[in-house]
Amino acid sequence: MxxxxxxxxxxxxxxxxxxxxxxxxxxxxxxxxxxxxxxxxxxxxxxxxxxxxxxxxxxxxxxxxxxxxxxxxxxxxxxxxxxxxxxxxxxxxxxxxxxxxxxxxxxxxxxxxxxxxxxxxxxxxxxxxxxxxxxxxxxxxxxxxxxxxxxxxxxxxxxxxxxxxxxxxxxxxxxxxxxxxSNAVIEARFTFTGVSAHAAALPELGRSALDAVELMNVGVNYLREHMADQARVHYAVTNTGGVSPNVVQSFAEERFLVRSPKPNEVKELFKRVVNVAKGAALMTGTSMSYQIEGGCCxxxxxxxxxxxxxxxxxxxxxxxxxxxxxxxxxxxxxxxxxxxxxxxxxxxxxxxxxxxxxxxxxxxxxxxxxxxxxxxxxxxxxxxxxxxxxxxxxxxxxxxxxxxxxxxxxxxxxxxxxxxxxxxxxxxxxxxxxxxxxxxxxxxxxxxxxxxxxxxxxxxxxxxxxxxxxxx
CATH class of the missing domain: 3.40.630.10 (Zn peptidases)
Structure with missing residues (x-):
């Protein structure tokens, strides 16, 4: 046998x-x-x-x-x-x-x-x-x-x-x-913190974390044209900050997966995604932090x-x-x-x-x-x-x-x-x-x-x- x-x-x-x-x-x-x-x-x-x-x-x-x-x-x-x-x-x-x-x-x-x-x-x-x-x-x-x-x-x-x-x-x-x-990948969570306010009475006092999330997503969409064909960026909004539209949301969060064919390439692309997040925070007067939660070569x-x-x-x-x-x-x-x-x-x-x-x-x-x-x-x-x-x-x-x-x-x-x-x-x-x-x-x-x-x-x-x- x-x-x-x-x-x-x-x-x-x-x-x-x-x-x-x-x-x-x-x-x-x-x-x-x-x-x-x-x-x-x-x-x-x-x-x-x-x-x-x-x-x-x-x-x-x-x-x-x-x-x-x-x-x-x-x-x-x-x-x-x-x-x-x-x-x-x-x-x-x-x-x-x-x-x-x-x-x-x-x-x-x-x-x-x-x-x-x-x-x-x-x-x-x-x-x-x-x-x-x-x-x-x-x-x-x-x-x-x-x-x-x-x-x-x-x-x-x-x-x-x-x-x-x-x-x-x-x-x-x-x-x-x-x-x-295959693609290498970095997984990260992005958190935006702003200031809550009454959306009708005093909206000028609010700094919307939810706006920052939306602007980050728009920025990443523009980034897609300027990255390698085989690269990929995906996201999921994991916390919108609440369900009341008459409150300026002071907290919002989302997760991103950034992929590219080589480890050095995915690290560079991830830096660009982080810069987009920084820009979203600057535009909205919020603060941003991120945490890498996973990744593989x-x-x-x-x-x-x-x-x-x-x-x-x-x-x-x-x-x-x-x-x-x-x-x-x-x-x-x-x-x-x-x-x-x-x-x-x-x-x-x-x-x-x-x-x-x-x-x-x-x-x-x-x-x-x-x-x-x-x-x-x-x-x-x-x-x-x-x-x-x-x-x-x-x-x-x-x-x-x-x-x-x-x-x-x-x-x-x-x-x-x-x-x-x-x-x-x-x-x-x-x-x-x-x-x-x-x-x-x-x-x-x-x-x-x-x-x-x-x-x-x-x-x-x-x-x-x-x-x-x-x-x-």
């Missing part, structure tokens, strides 16, 4: 454990830095498997690391388990039906992500014991990927300094290695590891949905809008479009490209990739054209086909990691490429040292 067959058997043997864990995390649906129950069930599972678990790492209440073995190489699997606000949704239904109105839901599939990586760690550990391989297997329990950047705090505090290679994955509607770069892909991972994904073989699975997949696909389908189908060949019309879930592999593509979004896996060679994949966990951060993702989060896709990712990660353990030249090649891609730069976390993770 070869590596692939052994890993598939080891993962299949514990499928019930992974299903239970995934469904538990799905039901908890905890938000960033508050994933207390999710972190605990995953930590206990690691301990029951013989891993030593360190809780509360890097000042993260819900951050943890499970370790098995000793010495080099050190192989890391990255797990996530945070949910999203406002996406509560019942499973087993293809109509929008929240469990709790405005409640939380796993709209990015992180209940599956964490368990798929756990399966990889467990299988790698069992294989290394069976074949008497030296090395250390680690599972990194990483909170707050959606907003908060837990991995960046771990990287800032040096928790990846001795790791030789890291592996992760993400639910999607395609099967492919994530051979891509751009993603550094690794061709050496991704080519091997793509080969293993082909060899393992894509999971095949059952007739019951397919019926639910079709009902989810039917619930999607024409625009979602149009944008997803743009990238397909005529043959693939015909397939999707009959069976709306991806049953093919996208080959590993020669050159990485670009993702306008951001991920805190990036900070890991600045410290160690890192490989990731996507697997078709959802009906084709499903949009992340929607109720349709939540509805599919406990389906058999979704778990099978997560375990497929786990097998691909485990096989790639174990080949790196058994063939030191692969690890050496990945490391050479990693150093070359850095182009002499060294890692600098975009979250200032004085900023500590929030506790919820």
């Amino acid at each position: 070869g590596l692939v067959d052994e890993i598939k058997a080891m993962i299949a043997d514990k499928r019930e454990i992974y299903q239970t864990l995934s469904e538990q995390v799905w039901s908890f649906a905890e938000l960033r830095f508050g994933e207390v129950k999710s972190a605990e069930v995953l930590s206990r599972a690691l301990e029951q498997e013989g891993f030593t678990v360190e809780r509360g790492v890097a000042g993260l209440k819900t951050g943890f690391i499970g370790s098995y073995g000793e010495g080099k190489p050190v192989i890391a699997f990255l797990g996530e388990f945070d949910a999203l606000a406002g996406l509560s949704q019942k499973s087993d239904t293809a109509v929008h039906d929240p469990i709790v109105p405005n409640g939380n839901g796993h709209g990015c599939g992180h209940n599956l992500l964490g368990v798929g990586s756990l399966a990889a760690a467990f299988a790698a550990k069992s294989y290394m014991i069976k074949h008497q391989l030296k090395g250390t297997v680690r599972y990194y329990g990483c909170p707050a990927e959606e907003s908060g950047n837990g991995k960046a705090y771990m990287a800032r505090e040096g928790y990846f300094n001795d790791v030789d290679a890291a592996f992760s994955w993400h639910p999607e509607s395609i099967n492919a290695v994530q051979h891509l770069s 751009n993603l550094i892909p690794n061709t050496a590891l991704h080519q091997v991972m793509a080969e293993y994904m082909e060899e393992i073989g894509l999971p095949e949905p059952s007739e019951q699975d397919l019926a639910f997949i079709k009902s989810i696909y039917a619930s999607l809008g024409d625009q979602e389908k149009y944008f997803a189908m743009k990238h397909l060949t005529a043959e693939q479009k015909e397939k999707i019309n009959e069976k709306p879930i991806s049953d093919w592999m996208i080959p590993c490209p020669d050159q990485e593509t670009f993702m306008e979004g951001s991920t805190d896996v990036s900070d890991v990739s600045w410290n160690v060679p890192t490989a990731q994949c996507f697997t078709a966990t959802w009906a084709y054209a499903t949009v992340p951060h929607t109720w349709q993702v939540v509805a599919q989060g406990t389906q058999d086909y979704a778990l099978n896709a997560a375990l497929f990712a786990g097998a691909a990660m485990a096989c790639t990691a174990l080949k790196a353990v058994e063939e030191p030249e692969l690890l050496a090649e990945a490391t050479r490429e990693f150093k070359k891609r850095l182009e002499g730069e060294t890692y600098e976390c975009l979250i200032p040292k004085e900023i500590t993770p929030p506790v919820y």
Whole structure:
């Protein structure tokens, strides 16, 4: 029995454990830095498997690391388990039906992500014991990927300094290695303080913080013409200062996400956004303060590891949905809008479009490209990739054209086909990691490429040292 067959058997043997864990995390649906129950069930599972678990790492209440073995190489699997606000949704239904109105839901599939990586760690550990391989297997329990950047705090505090290679994955509607770069991002909260007054009787005495927020937004809109095409700036007004229009609002607040392809570029763009905020305060006679709340670098892909991972994904073989699975997949696909389908189908060949019309879930592999593509979004896996060679994949966990951060993702989060896709990712990660353990030249090649891609730069976390993770 070869590596692939052994890993598939080891993962299949514990499928019930992974299903239970995934469904538990799905039901908890905890938000960033508050994933207390999710972190605990995953930590206990690691301990029951013989891993030593360190809780509360890097000042993260819900951050943890499970370790098995000793010495080099050190192989890391990255797990996530945070949910999203406002996406509560019942499973087993293809109509929008929240469990709790405005409640939380796993709209990015992180209940599956964490368990798929756990399966990889467990299988790698069992294989290394069976074949008497030296090395250390680690599972990194990483909170707050959606907003908060837990991995960046771990990287800032040096928790990846001795790791030789890291592996992760993400639910999607395609099967492919994530051979891509991404935007770096800085998250910050801007606060304006003014003077309240009666808006009719004595408006001249008031200094409106809400006016400052609105002017900042106008200024940033003008800034958009004069920044790089791939850069992005997003905002949300989090406090308007009140609901009474006859009161000059003395306090207002908003959050900004500033993105650009490189860390030095995002820092410069962020300075310009800060200057816009200063101008808004000057125009309104208010005072402004800001606080960086998160940030992560751009993603550094690794061709050496991704080519091997793509080969293993082909060899393992894509999971095949059952007739019951397919019926639910079709009902989810039917619930999607024409625009979602149009944008997803743009990238397909005529043959693939015909397939999707009959069976709306991806049953093919996208080959590993020669050159990485670009993702306008951001991920805190990036900070890991600045410290160690890192490989990731996507697997078709959802009906084709499903949009992340929607109720349709939540509805599919406990389906058999979704778990099978997560375990497929786990097998691909485990096989790639174990080949790196058994063939030191692969690890050496990945490391050479990693150093070359850095182009002499060294890692600098975009979250200032004085900023500590929030506790919820």
